[in-house]
Structure formats: C-alpha cells, structure tokens
Amino acid sequence: MSLLRLALCVCGVYSMFLLWAIAQERLSVPFQSIDGKTSDKFKSPLFMGTCQSALSCISALVYIILRRKSTATFSQTLGLHPTSETPHQTEHNEKHAQNGNAISHANGNGNAHIAQNGSSHKPKVDTRFSTSALLLRYLQCSVFITSAAPFGFAALGYISYPAMVLGKSCKLVPVMIMNVLLYRRKFAPYKYLVVLMVTLGITIFMGFGNDSKKGKHSSNTTATVPYANLIGITYLLINLALDGATNSTQDEIFARHKVAGQQMMFWINLFCTVLTSILSVLPLSYIPVIHPSTDGQTELMGAVTFIRNHPSIITPLAQFALTGALGQLFIFETLQHFGSLTLVTITLTRKLFTMLLSVVVYNHKLTPGQWLGAAVVFAGISVEAMVKRKDVHAKRVIQEKEKPKIKSI
Template identity: 45%
Template sequence: MSAYVGLLATSMTIVRLATCVSGVYACFLLWALVQEKLSTTAYTNGENDDVYFRSSLFLNTVQSLASALSAFVYLNVRRTPGQSVKQLLAFNGGKTKYMLTGIVRVAVLQAIAQVLGFTSLKHISYPTMVLAKSCKLVPVMLMNVLIYRKKFAPYKYAVVLLVTIGISMFTLLKKSSKASTQTDSSFGLSLLFANLIIDGLINSSQDAIFQNHSINGTQMMFWMNLASSAVTSTAMIVGLPAIPLLGKTDSTSPEIYSAIHFVKAHPEVLKDIGMYAGCGALGQLFIFETLQHFGSLALVTITLTRKLFTILLSVFIYNHKLSSGQWAGAATVFAGISVEAAVKRKEVLDKRVFEEKKRSELKSL
C-alpha cells in the first residue's frame, strides 16, 4: 500500500512539473512572439502599409492590469480558511505605507525600463534583446560594484566577461555592415543598456522590500502590477513631454488618444494586445507555482532553455538572418549563463547537504 501511495505521489509530482514547464514555455514563447509582432510589424487597413503600434504605455497598462488581476485571483484560490483580506494582501499596519512607497518607486522604474526596452526594438533585432537580457547578473553586479563597492566570486566576473563578449559578437558580426546600420544598432544597444541598468535597480529594490516586509512573491506581483498600472495609466492620460530619442515628438497629445485612434483604425491589434497581456499574466503564475513546488534550480533551468527557444523561434518565425559569428556569440552567452546556473546549482545542493548533516547531528544528540 505504501509503495502504491509513493508511486502515486511521484506521478503527481511529475504531472505538476510537466504542467509548470509546459505553462511557462507556452505562455512566454507566445508572449515573446506577440511582443515582437507588436513592436516591429506593420498593421494595415488597406490605406497605409507602414503603420506601427507605438503606444508602449497603453500596452504596459493593459499588461499590468491583467497581471494584477491574475495575481489577485491566484491569492484568493490559495486563500486559507479564516485569512482576512488584509493578511491576504500583506497589510501590516503602519509598515504598509513604507512598503507601498517602495513599490511605487519600483513601479516608476519599471515603467521607464519597459518604454526603453520597447523603443530599443526599433533599432535592434528581437533576438539581440532577448540575448542581452538573458543574464540579469550583469546589471546587478555593475550596480553593486559601482554603488556599493561590493566584491563577487571570481566565476561571476568570468560569466560577465563571457556574456559581454557574446553579445558584442552577436551585435557586431552581422551580415550587414553598413555604417548606418551599425549606428542604429549602437543606439538600440544604448537604450537596452539603460534598460538593464534600471533592471538592476529594480531587482535590488525588490530584494530590499522582501527583506524589510512580510510579503511573498504573489503578493509582490499583485502590488507591483497594480502600482505599475497606476503609474503608466497616469502618464498615458496626463501626457509626457516630447522625447525625440524615444520616438515621442508631440508633447501636446496624451498617448491614450493615439492608442485609441490606432485601435479604431486597426482593430486586429486588440487580439495581439490581449494575447500579450494574458500570456504574460498566466506565465508569471506558472513561474511562482514552479518556484514554490520545485525551487529556484528548476526555475533557472526552465528560464534558460526558454530564452534559448525564444531566440530560435524568433529567428525562424520572423526570418532573421544570422551569420555564423552571431550563432557563435549566442553560444558564448549561453555558455556563460550555463556556468552561472551550474555553480548556483552546486551551491544550493551543498547548502542542502550541510543542512541535512546539521539536522542529523542534532538528532543524534
């Protein structure tokens, strides 16, 4: 009987893992394809063959609202009997004000990062962006070294070096070597670099919130996306000043008007926006489910392979032409990330072994 129960438990674990992996892959591979379409593909209505969707604030508002809603539903599904709404949403008296203040600051940074990332796709290919954003270690290390004078293990510097070399190869070893193309790519990479720097600030700020407040990942997802939707919708309705470098040349017209006008002229874009928001929201829930039941090691492996497949899918679906040097650059980046993942895996396993030994020693006493 016990053998049957053990077999059933193992089977359920395998089914859960397969569901999580399939969910992350399906949601984020489709999300990536739709993101590339929204940012780089022209929509037509029979009159104009070269009209692009440029309302990044509108897109991010819809995405944030969908993610906040899905997080709220998920929290309620997992709600324990007797748990109040305040407990469900991590309200903790006076400390909540400071937590929400920190979350709003992160939301502002996130809104800026999203606009920079979306705009960079006008100047670089989608595979380049995915490759550059594949290693979060680079901006995090850079911010810690420059601001906090923190030191890291030697292997992390080696990983950063490999990633930097790989991205440089991928960007510079293109088949087209025209000066205008090189300049365009350099500007796109500059926007992406700024995006990565802000990502580093966001990650360190989120870490501080987790350390100083009693909040879990799904609660953070809810509050972060609720705050982000408030920030982006306000910017979209009030309007931003003209920023030519980011493609905004009109300071008098709030973005919400151009977004509504585009949707009316090209209603087919609503399907893409809906898929983008829905896939992003569901994908985040699959990530939290994976993290809760299988830990960070499984999530790192899934995320790493998912980004590799994202690049391959983008190349084949949108017919990107990559040179052998670019393939070598991509391989170099993933080699660096794989080294980081392998070392992290060893560190976590060593920690588990150490904890097991400590528990065994305590029991023997």
Template identity: 45%
Template structure:
C-alpha cells in the same frame, strides 16, 4: 473589411492593459492559493511582514544574494508590535512604488534609443543585462555573490554578445559582422535603459531578501502601481510633454493625449481589440512564472534564463530554417551553454554539501 496599413503605435496603452491584467491574475492566484479561514487579506497580499532592519529606510541589507533562494529568507513577526508592522508595511509599499516607477521608466528609454541606434546594437546592449543587474545589487544593496556567479555573468554576457556581434550580414547590406554604427545619444539612452533595468531587478532582490513574500504578491503591487503610473502618462496632455517624448499620434493634432488617440484608433479598427486583450492576458500569465522564479532564485538566475532563452530561440530557427552560424557565433553558443552547465554542476554540488552537513548535525 479591407486590409489597412494603419498601425497601432501606443506602447504605453498596451503596457497599461497588460499591467492591469497582471493585477487581476495575481489577485486571483493569491486568493485561490492563500485565502483560508483565519488568514487576513493583509496576509494574503503579503503586507504586514516586517523584519529586523539595520537602517530606517531598509536599504542597507548585506545578505548574500547567491541566487539559489537562500537570500530570500523567511522571517517571523514574533515580538514585533503593531506600530512596527504598520511602519514596515508602509515602507514595503513605497518600495513597490519605487520599483514600478523605475520599471515603467525604463521601457521609454529603450524605444527612444531605437531612434538613434540600430536594432542589432539594441540587442547587443540587452545581451549584457546581467552586468547592470549584478552591479546595482553590489552598489545599491551591498550584496555579495559567490565567485561562480561572477564567472557565470561574464561567460553568458560574452557568449550572447559574440552570438549577436558575429551574425552574418545579408548580401546588399553595408557593414561587417559587428554592431552597426550608432549615435552617442542613442548609446546613452540605451545605457540609461540598462541601468534602470538593473535598479529594478536589484531592488526586487532586496525586497525578497528583506520581507517574507511570494512572487505573485510583489507582482500584484508592482503592477498596481505601474498601472496607475502609466495611466497617468496616458491622460497627460501632449502640451505638457517635452518634444522628445511626444508619440507619433501627437503630430496630427487631432487628440489631446495618448489615451484619446488610442481609443480613437481602437474604435476605427475594432479588430485590434482581440490582439490587445491577448497581449495583456498572455503577459499576465507569463508574469506569474517570472515572479515565482524571481522570488525563489533571484534576479541573476531569472535574467540568465531570459537571455539564454533568446539564444535557444535563435538556435531553433537555425535548425528549422537551415540557417548557418559563423565560427564566432558557435563560440558564443559554447560560452553560454558552458556557463549554464557550470552553474548546474555547482548548484548540485552545493545541494550535496548541505545534505552532508545536515546529516552531520
């Protein structure tokens, strides 16, 4: 085989493969950890768990989302009749479908934004993800956060932004240390992407605070619906898509939809199969940890971990490859790790306070 310059460009196809792998890994995890004599399949997959709600749609929760797991309370089914159980399960499935649809819709806006903005600008926008997550929790579900959570979001966002914005420019490239200029359309697309990310995480918090669920149970249904949505997009004829949504493969006119185009590429480049399978498998394993963290600690903690991880990765490259940081970047590092340290101290103090109160009672 001679090397080729051809590139597999269907993000939609690999995302569909990954979500299908996630369905499989979540189902295996749930069967191994929850399937016991006397435990129904509905209970294994977390379906019948209804709770008392303030409104018919279950969207008016005012529980405190403090990010330490207390918002994800455990509720019992005592006194709840079968009709209520069925209604609650149906409502939960609708919420899963909504989350999957919004999450699946967010990624295309990010990729479309890259056609109109620079990659550094995209990274800067993504560094502010904590803001829309908190904002959507407040606006959509009226959640309340302790003061230190607002401080944490502000410091981490400012720190990541500073780290990216003050990145030194390589010799020969134009522009200063700030974000490169971008079109208004690109910034709007990026804003929509961040908004949808915020809605996704906020609704996940809402579901965990309303139902008795484990992370892998949400992972199973979210990815099941996501697989259905993305597969439907794969088989949608190019002729029905607006021009700005058409992938590169549509320009050749050789295929009628993205699925046939992707399969044709795989058939002519069989070595890509292993890469796609590894992408799906590793993503599925990683999502187990992501959803467990989400169910135990909430989306703010999860997003804090992910954005901090990116900074740690960049810091490692500094020490491994002997890169240099500007003063602005070091200030960003200080803000982020100072905020994380503050969160750890506050969490430890809260745990001590709870232990003291428990002993007193």
C-alpha cells in the same frame, strides 16, 4: 504530484513566454491600416504596459485570494501586515532552532547578522519595516519598470529580436552592478567570470553581422537610420540598467520584508497600472522613447485611434498582455515550490528557444559569428546555473547529516 506540478510549471513558462515573445516582436513592426493603403508603427508603449500590468495585477489578486489561509485577514493576504513565517523560513528555522544552532538574518546591506538561539528560545524572525516603507519600495520598483519598458520596446526598432533576447539574457550584469552601487552587496568570484563571458558573448554577437531590423515584417525606415545598431544598443543598455535596479530592489524587499512572490507581483503591477494610466491620459508633449507621439494627443487617445484604424493589432496586443500576466504566475509558482535554481534553468533554456523561434518565425539571418556570440553568452549563464546546483546539493548533504542529530535530541 511534485513531478506533475514541475511539468505544469515548465510547460506554463515555456508556452506563455514563447507566445509573449512572438507578440512583442510583432507589436514592434508596422501594421496595415483598415483601408490597406498605409502601414504604421504602434507608438504607445505606455498603453501596452498598462494592458499587461492590469491583467497581471488581476491574475495575482485572484491567485493569492484562492491560496489565502482561512485565518488570514485581507490585509495579511495582500502582505500589508505580518503573518506567520513562510513555509521555507519555518522549515529552515525549526531545523536550526531545535539543534540550538545559529540562525542568520540578512540586513539591509546584504550582510548576515548571527543570532544564537537555544532550543527553548524561539528565533526572532520578524524583520519588517513599516507598511509605508514596504509600499514605497513597491512604488520604486514600479517606477523602474515603467521607465524601462519603453526603452526595451524602442530598441526593437533598431536591432533584431534575437539580439534583444541575447541582451536581456545579460541581466546578471546590471543586477550585480546595481546591487553593488545601491546596496553595497558583494558577490562570489565566479560571478565575475560569468559577467565577463556574457559581456564577451554579446560583444561578439553585435560585432558580427548587421542587426538592423530584417525579416518579412521589417520597416524600411528603421533599417536606413544611421548608427541604428548604436541607438538600439544604447536603448537596450538603459533598459538593462533599469531592470538591474528593479531586481536589486526586489532582492532588498525579500531580504527586509516577509512577502510572498505573488504579493509582490500584485502590488508592483498595481502601481505600474496606476502610473502608466496617469501618464496615458496626461496631455504630454513629445518625449523621446517615453512618449514618442507628435500629434498632440494623449497616449490613450492615440492608442485608441491607432487600434480603430489598424484592427489587426488587437490580436497581438491581447496576446502580449494575457501571456505576460499568466507567465508571471507560472514563474512565481516555480520559484515558490522548486526554488531559484530550477527557475534559472527553465528561463535559460526558454530564452534560447525564444531566440530560435524568432529566427524561424520572422526569418532572421544570423551569421556564424553571431551564433558563436550567442553560445558564449549561454555558456556563461550555464556556469552560473551549475555553480548554484553544486551549492544547493552541498546544502542538502549538510541538512541530511543534521537530521539524525535532531532526532537524537
């Protein structure tokens, strides 16, 4: 059963996000008008975000309701009130508490406080803050995500999708930086080696070859923009910095509050939907990247008008929203049942296949130097995965040695 679940998770992550990547790249290039005379680019990134976050919110809600415990209230099901320990915490604490060992709890700075617990004393596990503090953290993540998405979409107007995928593979760098700056966390020395390899690889990739938009769907306007690579990389760096802030805040939520991944998925996407919906109906003036429309319309009206005049966008837009929503569910399912190590391995290979698929589908041309840079990046991420595998194996060996001691008590 476990092997079947893993196979389903791998197939789900691969299929959903490979289709999502194709749809995302298609949305970044011009669409032909209904009369066939002109072609225009879709300039409503907030509307795209609303479509995906709304479907993600609904799918997460359906998931957690179907998986809810019969004794849990609706607010407990949504993670607004504390329930019993998560299965992972229960198993971990029971093993240590029965043996009279110390149990560590992470504080807000990522450090561990050690609480000595005897076999007759139940460990104190509830480290939640108030519900309002938790919701504010969710809102903070939503603001970061809402701000990051338009920059990632705008970057595709200036750099190729393979370069975009490779850059997104470097998320470890901003995540580490934001964890250090925002929450004063420290990392193992090997992580800095990984950061160095990833940074070197992306530098090599960008240094060899012209990454301006190419392929059968490319736009002639973006290809002739001066310093296109520099603009695209700048947008991508802003996107990665905001992604790093998002991930570090999510780590903080998991450390301070007992919530499930699907509960976090529901609330963050709910706030994202509210934020992007409000921004979409406001009569905003021209804002670079965030609101690129210059016709004075609200983003919602601009998106509806574009869809009416360019109906060919409906299929990739629906594919983008639906596969993104379902893909998130497979990611959280993998994380819940198989841990972060398995998830890292799956997402690493998925990004590699995404880049290769983009090269094949949209006829991107990569130079040997760019392939070398990509290899260095994925080698760096592989180092991260191998070290994590060794750490997990060492912990399992220790747990196996502790089992006879626990049985003898």
